Amino acid sequence: MVVGVVGLGLIGGSLALALRRAGHIVIGKNRSAGAIEYALSHGVIDRASDDLSECEAVFVALPPRATTEYICTAPFKRGAAVADICGVKAVIEREVLARRPNLCYVGTHPMAGKEVSGVENACADLFDRASMVITSNARTDGRAYETIVGLVKDMGFLRLVECSAEEHDKKIAYTSQLAHIVSNCYVKDGQIDGCLGFTGGSFQDMTRIAGVDENVWTELYLANADNLAGNIKLLAAHLCETAAAIERGDAEALRSLLRAGRERFEDGKSNSFQGERIRTTLLK
Amino acid sequence: MVVGVVGLGLIGGSLALALRRAGHIVIGKNRSAGAIEYALSHGVIDRASDDLSECEAVFVALPPRATTEYICTAPFKRGAAVADICGVKAVIEREVLARRPNLCYVGTHPMAGKEVSGVENACADLFDRASMVITSNARTDGRAYETIVGLVKDMGFLRLVECSAEEHDKKIAYTSQLAHIVSNCYVKDGQIDGCLGFTGGSFQDMTRIAGVDENVWTELYLANADNLAGNIKLLAAHLCETAAAIERGDAEALRSLLRAGRERFEDGKSNSFQGERIRTTLLK
Numbered sequence: 138m139v140v141g142v143v144g145l146g147l148i149g150g151s152l153a154l155a156l157r158r159a160g161h162i163v164i165g166k167n168r169s170a171g172a173i174e175y176a177l178s179h180g181v182i183d184r185a186s187d188d189l190s191e192c193e194a195v196f197v198a199l200p201p202r203a204t205t206e207y208i209c210t211a212p213f214k215r216g217a218a219v220a221d222i223c224g225v226k227a228v229i230e231r232e233v234l235a236r237r238p239n240l241c242y243v244g245t246h247p248m249a250g251k252e253v254s255g256v257e258n259a260c261a262d263l264f265d266r267a268s269m270v271i272t273s274n275a276r277t278d279g280r281a282y283e284t285i286v287g288l289v290k291d292m293g294f295l296r297l298v299e300c301s302a303e304e305h306d307k308k309i310a311y312t313s314q315l316a317h318i319v320s321n322c323y324v325k326d327g328q329i330d331g332c333l334g335f336t337g338g339s340f341q342d343m344t345r346i347a348g349v350d351e352n353v354w355t356e357l358y359l360a361n362a363d364n365l366a367g368n369i370k371l372l373a374a375h376l377c378e379t380a381a382a383i384e385r386g387d388a389e390a391l392r393s394l395l396r397a398g399r400e401r402f403e404d405g406k407s408n409s410f411q412g413e414r415i416r417t418t419l420l421k
Numbered sequence: 422m423v424v425g426v427v428g429l430g431l432i433g434g435s436l437a438l439a440l441r442r443a444g445h446i447v448i449g450k451n452r453s454a455g456a457i458e459y460a461l462s463h464g465v466i467d468r469a470s471d472d473l474s475e476c477e478a479v480f481v482a483l484p485p486r487a488t489t490e491y492i493c494t495a496p497f498k499r500g501a502a503v504a505d506i507c508g509v510k511a512v513i514e515r516e517v518l519a520r521r522p523n524l525c526y527v528g529t530h531p532m533a534g535k536e537v538s539g540v541e542n543a544c545a546d547l548f549d550r551a552s553m554v555i556t557s558n559a560r561t562d563g564r565a566y567e568t569i570v571g572l573v574k575d576m577g578f579l580r581l582v583e584c585s586a587e588e589h590d591k592k593i594a595y596t597s598q599l600a601h602i603v604s605n606c607y608v609k610d611g612q613i614d615g616c617l618g619f620t621g622g623s624f625q626d627m628t629r630i631a632g633v634d635e636n637v638w639t640e641l642y643l644a645n646a647d648n649l650a651g652n653i654k655l656l657a658a659h660l661c662e663t664a665a666a667i668e669r670g671d672a673e674a675l676r677s678l679l680r681a682g683r684e685r686f687e688d689g690k691s692n693s694f695q696g697e698r699i700r701t702t703l704l705k
Binding site: 248249250267268270296298305307308309310311312313315316317318319320321322323324325326328329330331332333334335336337338339340342343344345346347348349350351352354355356358359362365366368369370371372373375376377379380383384386388391392394395396397398399401402403405415417 | 699
């Protein structure tokens with residue numbers, strides 16, 4: 138299949154590599170010439186073009202606003218499946234449905250990434266064993282949906298998660314956006330100066346994603362503001378509750394708070410129930 | 422050298438394995454017979470004994486209160502270097518100095534661990550490339566100190582960090598204890614149910630240590646309450662500040678908060694200055 142990829146960054150580049158690995162022909166499009174040159178000389182794409190109207194499927198791997206703008210205005214082949222890969226889904230789906238209701242749009246969100254960006258960090262196996270969330274609604278075109286599901290399988294994903302854009306945004310505010318906020322806030326403590334030598338895996342895990350791009354993530358957070366603000370405030374409340382027990386020197390209360398977290402964690406790990414509105418399929 | 426290890430859990434077992442790997446003879450002591458049997462049959466220790474008074478150095482790898490109790494009451498060889506490995510140092514040092522002022526005590530805290538416990542998870546290379554913090558004070562015995570430093574080198578540590586017990590506790594509240602509290606609080610959100618398929622590396626990193634033992638950690642947190650409560654409240658304040666910008670839909674404020682975090686993180690990574698009171702040495 139001839140597949141277009143718009144935006145050759147870490148994710149776009151990795152999608153392109155994974156699609157090529159599966160035997161598809163990938164046409165890349167990118168604003169800056171540097172990424173195109175790199176992608177061509179490193180076999181990330183088969184060729185470059187600004188016109189993707191010959192592609193049967195197109196993945197748009199741009200920040201949210203640029204994604205919506207591109208999807209709503211670019212020329213596509215009639216019936217082509219057009220997917221975005223943004224970390225928020227409802228805001229994009231809403232605008233695409235309103236402005237271009239006949240487009241065969243499908244929302245996707247690959248559950249993989251790195252703390253670095255750029256096509257030079259892309260790799261063909263970034264999505265191997267990862268989950269892909271696909272969002273749809275009552276008006277989603279069935280054929281386009283199946284096209285995207287087929288490509289997702291080809292790219293090496295382990296798990297397909299199907300739900301509405303709204304369900305996606307609720308879950309992702311907690312599992313991903315909150316984690317990025319915590320990491321970013323964690324490093325704003327004067328004790329970070331000179332803490333080399335006092336850091337083990339827990340500190341490294343906690344701060345790994347503290348330095349992600351503030352422009353992209355500002356867009357993502359604001360496009361999911363209600364869900365995310367709720368998650369942040371709940372976490373802050375749990376932190377303050379724990380701090381209060383520590384300040385009081387209340388061993389019993391502290392132990393019971395910690396136990397509650399541990400048990401919740403253990404339940405959460407063993408609980409694969411996702412409700413009626415989320416369907417999960419293992420792809421291999 | 423004949424070295425004793427008291428408490429054959431993950432850390433004690435790994436110390437024993439690393440010491441044996443370096444050619445030392447290790448005598449193990451443990452309350453439960455199961456861990457002793459395992460340690461003997463898997464080559465973790467050379468032999469088991471309740472009496473460690475022939476050892477020239479002893480590592481006590483028990484929870485804080487049990488550690489203090491053991492160090493203050495057990496029979497040791499005259500002049501033997503006695504080290505604990507607890508995650509808090511001032512509370513132990515204070516009590517040992519008060520109750521057994523002539524003991525050659527040295528505080529250590531290996532900056533390595535796992536989210537699992539028990540001697541069966543111990544490994545000889547747990548400390549390879551890790552940092553070891555050693556704490557001392559004006560009354561610390563110089564020969565015992567050098568004995569422990571020598572053993573630390575032998576065990577494969579990459580970096581030696583020398584400071585007072587109080588400096589250690591300040592740094593560790595931030596780099597380790599706060600991370601464990603955050604992880605424990607992070608999982609107390611209803612969205613954790615059914616989030617399988619929506620989790621990438623960031624969620625896994627954030628929650629990896631959510632389930633550590635509440636008994637051990639209650640002791641550790643309360644023994645460092647002032648430092649830790651301050652760090653938790655500061656983080657909660659930064660979270661709330663971020664949530665407020667998100668709720669207001671204030672892109673400029675949010676972007677600037679995120680930028681401040683990213684820059685702090687980048688500065689922190691490149692900043693190896695540890696002040697006059699902390700000395701860091703690369704061991705290889």
